[in-house]
Each structure stands twice: as structure tokens, then as C-alpha cells.
Amino acid sequence: MAAFELFLQQLINGLTIGMLYALIALGYTMVYGVLQLINFAHGEVFMAGAYLALSAIWITTAAFAGAPVFVVLLSLFVLSIAGCALLGAVIEKVAYKPLRGSPKLTVLITSIGVSFFLQNAVMLIYGSKEQGVPEILPPTQFAFGNVSFSLLQAVIFSVSLALMVLLNWFIKHTLLGKAMRALAENPEAASLMGIPVNAVIRMTFVIGSALAAVAGALFALNYGSINFHDGYLAGLKAFTAAVLGGIGSMPGAMLGGLFLGVFEGLAAGYISSEWKDVFAFILLVVVLIFKPSGLRGENIPEKV
Amino acid sequence: MTRRALKAWLLSAVVFATLTAPVSAKEDEVSIGVVAPLTGDQAYIGIGVQQGAQLAVEDANVKGPVFGNTRLKLLSMDDQHNPTQAVLAANKLIANPDALGVVGHFNSSCSKAASSIYHEGRMAQVSPASTNPDISKQGFDTFFRVCATDDVQAPAAANFVASKLGLKKIAVLDDQTTYGKGLANEFEKKFKALGGTVLRHDGIKQGEKDFTPLLTKIKSLGPELIFYGGVYPEMALLIKQSRKMGLEVPWMGGDGIYDVSLIRLATPELSEGTYATMLGVDPHSLPEAKDFVARYEARYGEIGSFSAYAYDAANVLIEAIRRAGTRDRETVLNQVRSTKDFPGVLGVINFDAKGDAIGKSISIFKIENGKFKFIEEVKPEVANPPAG
Numbered sequence: 001m002a003a004f005e006l007f008l009q010q011l012i013n014g015l016t017i018g019m020l021y022a023l024i025a026l027g028y029t030m031v032y033g034v035l036q037l038i039n040f041a042h043g044e045v046f047m048a049g050a051y052l053a054l055s056a057i058w059i060t061t062a063a064f065a066g067a068p069v070f071v072v073l074l075s076l077f078v079l080s081i082a083g084c085a086l087l088g089a090v091i092e093k094v095a096y097k098p099l100r101g102s103p104k105l106t107v108l109i110t111s112i113g114v115s116f117f118l119q120n121a122v123m124l125i126y127g128s129k130e131q132g133v134p135e136i137l138p139p140t141q142f143a144f145g146n147v148s149f150s151l152l153q154a155v156i157f158s159v160s161l162a163l164m165v166l167l168n169w170f171i172k173h174t175l176l177g178k179a180m181r182a183l184a185e186n187p188e189a190a191s192l193m194g195i196p197v198n199a200v201i202r203m204t205f206v207i208g209s210a211l212a213a214v215a216g217a218l219f220a221l222n223y224g225s226i227n228f229h230d231g232y233l234a235g236l237k238a239f240t241a242a243v244l245g246g247i248g249s250m251p252g253a254m255l256g257g258l259f260l261g262v263f264e265g266l267a268a269g270y271i272s273s274e275w276k277d278v279f280a281f282i283l284l285v286v287v288l289i290f291k292p293s294g295l296r297g298e299n300i301p302e303k304v
Numbered sequence: 305m306t307r308r309a310l311k312a313w314l315l316s317a318v319v320f321a322t323l324t325a326p327v328s329a330k331e332d333e334v335s336i337g338v339v340a341p342l343t344g345d346q347a348y349i350g351i352g353v354q355q356g357a358q359l360a361v362e363d364a365n366v367k368g369p370v371f372g373n374t375r376l377k378l379l380s381m382d383d384q385h386n387p388t389q390a391v392l393a394a395n396k397l398i399a400n401p402d403a404l405g406v407v408g409h410f411n412s413s414c415s416k417a418a419s420s421i422y423h424e425g426r427m428a429q430v431s432p433a434s435t436n437p438d439i440s441k442q443g444f445d446t447f448f449r450v451c452a453t454d455d456v457q458a459p460a461a462a463n464f465v466a467s468k469l470g471l472k473k474i475a476v477l478d479d480q481t482t483y484g485k486g487l488a489n490e491f492e493k494k495f496k497a498l499g500g501t502v503l504r505h506d507g508i509k510q511g512e513k514d515f516t517p518l519l520t521k522i523k524s525l526g527p528e529l530i531f532y533g534g535v536y537p538e539m540a541l542l543i544k545q546s547r548k549m550g551l552e553v554p555w556m557g558g559d560g561i562y563d564v565s566l567i568r569l570a571t572p573e574l575s576e577g578t579y580a581t582m583l584g585v586d587p588h589s590l591p592e593a594k595d596f597v598a599r600y601e602a603r604y605g606e607i608g609s610f611s612a613y614a615y616d617a618a619n620v621l622i623e624a625i626r627r628a629g630t631r632d633r634e635t636v637l638n639q640v641r642s643t644k645d646f647p648g649v650l651g652v653i654n655f656d657a658k659g660d661a662i663g664k665s666i667s668i669f670k671i672e673n674g675k676f677k678f679i680e681e682v683k684p685e686v687a688n689p690p691a692g
Contacts, residue, residue: 120343
């Protein structure tokens, strides 16, 4: 394989995981925007999305033997999005809303508690073993010379990109999107202007969780085995991506996710896979030294 | 709670404690511990270990008191596959005067970290599955294990690849744990000594899902086989991801990948042709283990890869306690050390001076038609491999 082809292949590898990081990172950044909270339970919502997608596959294939691919795909996205959106709303209502106005550290630690709770709940429901996810999509590969990508990778690219474009439009042009931006800018002024703060916060959790659900479903399909522990590492990476891009900034989260995925992939492919996390975090430190608010972040002092 | 209510509550608690204290002086109970990852990423194996030990303790109590009027109790503890937790659990155990010995830990990293604590507490530690050779080289006379070590397992694998399969160029991966790295290093050492070439030796991270960048690079080097030191969840991902990118060479791993779940996760088609070494032999194939396997599976469902080892380890301890006939740890420890020809379900158990099991053979398996097919048994080259 020629060196350039190898590079292109590594770029595709990195972009695939980067897309998933970006989808999860959006949830971190949106919640941070409205609440200045790092929601550590977000990685677990992503993991729950993966498990819900698996459940949907089980249910549809059991109920309608030989259901067409399209139906299975639709049902798994619908179930995991709906389930996670509900989960996000419940987490916000039960764990964070009662703590509105308490010190930020309290809420932060609560979110770690929620994360432990979700991990162990999933372990109790689905068991501690890795769960295999059946292959739904045909294993079609598109090859250009020695560079190849799978049908599933194409799905990951297109679904993620479409969602990011949609979200961008939503935040810029809808009433709810404007309310979110207003809340992020100045919560007090926003509430004085008649913006229903609690409802907007709840919707932020719902949207962020729905994005994590899509990432979870794609993750389950792509890797074919899931574990109740998966939210931890993916969440950590996505959080890094969000900080890298500038926490609070949505284009930043997308950029940060893709950047991190590609950087990691190249580090593992060209330097050493043992050191890839080290390089990822060195990248973070270097970016924060030169741009303390991240790649796309605005310079707002006094945030966590 | 008001101050008065608190006072009343405290008073009644003290009274209650005084009244019940003589009754709870457990003069008729001793215990053995079992420490394994019961939660966390390796709970799936740890629970099988715990159940094996549980069954041994129940069997012992059916047989009658271990000595005098003393019954046996199992203390299950969770180390979460985390050496820090392993040390905490070990400290808790040695602080408990009823605890006379421990079955554990599962992971080499945990067994190693906890071994100095047990040594301090003079408590016999019998590991069912920690195969890293370094653990028994620390000079702790409290450490024993009923499984073979990686300096027997990995050379057996290397020999098989070089001589039986006749391969010359391979790549080695490990999961950077005490177990995985130890196994992979021993494999690499032996394979090079046999004249083979190791193109690359890379580490991956447990819990990671995406290995495509690393595999893309390995593919470009063109190895004839890839050896992996680690456990099956990552092995399944490595197999699947390599096959999807058209990297068709066979994989091989150690006892950590010998689990039917590997075939389930990697699918029978893609895992076809994968080699695994396993400590000892499959309990299903042993007549001595038949009764144990049947009772285990009736009680808990499918037997774990290390449940039989935990059962044997617990029984070695229990027999030592019976022979010791006292709750003195040092005496129990001496009895464990003088274990001779103990009839375990996985074969006869004897310990050498380091506490390693003697004469444990290795089996080589290959996945064919969705099953681990036995290929050959490798007897240890010498009764006990030379240190180093």
C-alpha cells in the first residue's frame, strides 16, 4: 500500500470515530452552555443509546422475522432516540433541577453519581458480559485503489453530518434555539425577558441526549459489541473534544470531535497505539496553552 | 433527630450490642475469602470465579464441620479489576480474625498488588487464574496458584506457531495489563529464540473499541499471524475489524481469549481459524470434572472459563484448614504448602517452592465451525520452568 493511500485510509478511520465523538461532544457543550455544568452522566446516556438500539434489533427481529433492513434501522433509531431523550429529561428533572442554585460543585458531583447509577443499572438489566450486536447492514465495502470504507462508515458520515447541519439550523433559526442561546449568554436577563428557563433547560437535555442516542446506536452497529462500561471512555474522549473545540461552542464541539478522532487515528497509525491517548491529551494541553478558550470558544472568564 | 431521640437511640443501641455480643462471638465459624472483579469491566469472569468458590464452600459444609464444631463461610469481595481496590480488599481480609485464607485474585495485576498484604498478614493466597510469572518471584511464601504460568503458556504457543505452523513473520499485540503484556513478552522472547521475526509489538488499551488505525498499519507490514496477549472482548473486536479491512491472517491468543463468548461476539464465520492456548484442559472433557460441571451448570448456568480453577483453589484451602484443625493462619499456611497430590477436578495439584502449580499442561485449541477444537496438549518442558 502506497504511503499516501495508507494516509487516506488512516484519515477515514479517524474521521469515523471523530464523527461519533462530535455527536457526543455536542451534548456536553449544549448543557454546559445553558447550565455551566459538565454533565458527566452524558457518556452513560450514549451507552444507554447503544443498549436501546440493541434491544430494538432484538424486538424487531423477534416480532417480524425477516424484517427489511430499513425497518430494523428505523426502529432502532426511533427507540434509542426516544428512550434517551426521555432518560435525559428524567435525569435533569430528578438529579439536577432540585439543585438549581446550589454550588456548581454539588451538581457536578451529582452528575458523577448519576453516571455510576446508570452504569450499574445497565449492568443489572443487561448483564455484565459484552453483548454482541447482530450485523444488520450488508458488509459492502467501497474501494478506491487500496483505500476502502464500509457502507456503515458511509451511514455514520452522512447521518452525523446531517444531524450537525440540522442542529446548526435549529439553534440559529428556531425560537427554542434562540432561547437556548439567550440562556447561555445571560440566564437572568433571559428569564426577565419571559423565556421559560426550566423548559429550555429540559429541552437542551432532551436534544443533547437524542444526539448521544444516535451516536450510541451507530457505535453499537459499527463495533458489534457493547458493554455497560463503554460510556466512560467515549464520554471522556467526547468531553476532551468539547473542551478542545471550546466548551459552550457548538461548531467547536463538532470541530473538536473530528480533530480528536483524526489526531488519535494518525497517532495510533504512525507513532504508537500505546501512546495515542497521551498524544490526544498533549494536543489538548497545547491548544489550551495557545487558545485558552479552545479552538472556537469565546473568551468568557469565570467558567469552570 | 432531636438530641433526646438521639440519646435514646444511642442508649438502646449500646444495650442491644451488649446483649447480643456474647452470642455473636463466632467461635464456631471460620471463613475463606474470594476476591475477584465482581463489578466493572471484567465482572463476567469474576462472577464465575466467585461461584466456583461458593460451590466449594457449600460442598465442604455438606461434608461437615472443618474441625471441631467449626463451620466454613465464604467472604466474597470485589476488586473491580483494579489493583487499588485489590489492596483494600486484602487489608480488610487480613484484619478479619476469622479469615484464614483467600482464593484470588483473578487478574495478575491485582494478585501481584495484594500479595504483599497477604504476606504481611500471614494469610495463604491461592490464585485461580493469575498467570503472570513475576508474582511468584517476589519471594512471598504466602502465594500459591493452581494454574500454569505464562512462561509455560507463551513458549508453548510460540513453539506451536514456529514449529507446527511453520510461520516466520508475525506481529504481537497486548492490552498493556500485567497479564497481557507478560504473556505477549514471553511469547515474543520465545518466538525470536526460535528464529522468527516479530514485525511489531504494539499495545492497545482495554475498553477501547476502535483499533482500525493500528490494524491498518499492521496490514501494511504483511504478517503471517498476529498474537494477542489479552482477554476476549478486545480480541473479538480485533478479529472483526481486521477481517473487515481484508486482513485475513490467523489470530492467536492465550487463556484470556479462551471463552465461548469470543465466538459469539466475533461471529463463528470471522473467528474461524483463531488459535488459543488454554491452561490445563477443558473441564467438559475431563471425567473427574463431570460431576462438578453438571452441578455447577444446574445451579448457575454456563460454567465460566475459570470457575473450575476457583473450585480447585478453594478446595486446596479448605483441605488445608481441615488438616490444620485450628484457626491459626500460620498453621493453615504450612498445610497449604505441604499440599501433596491434591485431587482437583482439573487434575492433581502440587506446589513447587515458589508456590506455582507443578506439571500443569497447556492445551492448544483452534476455532472450527464455531467451536474451540482441541488440537494438542503441551506438557511442560521441565517439571518447573527455570526462573527468568
